[in-house]
Amino acid sequence: MNNKEKIFNQRVNEAFDSLDPVELELTRISFDIAERLHDILDEKGMWQKDLAQLMGKKESEVSRWLKGMHNFTMKTVVKLEFALQKPIIGIIGASRSANETVSTPVLRAMTNSPSGMAGMAPMTVAKSAVKKSTQPQAA
The missing domain is CATH 1.10.260.40 (lambda repressor-like DNA-binding domains)
Known part of the structure; x- marks a missing residue:
């Protein structure tokens, strides 16, 4: 050089x-x-x-x-x-590994809807971001 x-x-x-x-x-x-x-x-x-x-x-x-x-x-x-x-893009929460995914009912509905999202891989979110309201409520 x-x-x-x-x-x-x-x-x-x-x-x-x-x-x-x-x-x-x-x-x-x-x-x-x-x-x-x-x-x-x-x-x-x-x-x-x-x-x-x-x-x-x-x-x-x-x-x-x-x-x-x-x-x-x-x-x-x-x-x-x-x-x-x-x-x-994908977001990986600090509380889970890159290989772990979480699919909420809303995200599942979006990916299975007739609006053209069918076939799209479910998006991933950190477990801490999933609100309690998405979990089944105890009677």
């Missing part, structure tokens, strides 16, 4: 060290979501324009999503999950 390359690498490392770790994590998650969207589109044989039409969005907006530089809102992620009938 020559001197110019060493200086360049040093400056790049210094720049990364000065970045906010929260912003870095947000960027990583945005890229992960974009990668997941690409995987789902490939699996379904869909194109960017198909997703735009399905979501009622301009193709240019979907293009930004697929580049990984979009700051996704939870609302957009949920709309994507419903439109594509596939989970985009």
Whole structure:
């Protein structure tokens, strides 16, 4: 490695060290979501324009999503999950392992409804998030 390359690498490392770790994590998650969207589109044989039409969005907006530089809102992620009938992100509660899932009556009803969610894998939630009201009441 020559001197110019060493200086360049040093400056790049210094720049990364000065970045906010929260912003870095947000960027990583945005890229992960974009990668997941690409995987789902490939699996379904869909194109960017198909997703735009399905979501009622301009193709240019979907293009930004697929580049990984979009700051996704939870609302957009949920709309994507419903439109594509596939989970985009998963949340793992601290009180359970990555392999454990919890399915509430509401989530089961959503995934079995005739509104197009049938066949979608049940979403997982932390056990602590399942309200007592979803449990059968003792008489």
